[in-house]
Amino acid sequence: MGFDIVVSDIHMPDMDGFKLLEHVGLEMDLPVIMMSADDGKNVVMKGVNHGACDYLIKPVRIEA
Template identity: 60%
Template structure:
């Protein structure tokens, strides 16, 4: 599901405790292989789980119950990052076009 539609996702929020899936394998796949931001949620304040999440690539680790203000703050950072990434991409394309236009052999 993620591979086919990875361009439509900005962020994945997942629970550490899932009955049918290892959250850390999901984190590695979605975060490291696909480059998506992942936030992990847990009801447990276990520092070992937090460290494991960080070493496996989570961008944040929140404890349940999660406050809406926390999610809004994180979402604002994601939107801002995507905006800057898009701006950088456009600038790179403009530079490439400038080089092409200046090259007399093209």
């Protein structure tokens, strides 16, 4: 059984979301969607620049 996509929060108790993004990109080659309540432009751009295919602001609305 494999995975098709990864959806992850930026802030997790045991791992930084950006570290996970890097790990997935290097070892799994899967698309990653990051999400967080942090809507700062620098945080969003960091996610996208590090390979996230999208960044969702929480709470996620159906329009997103």
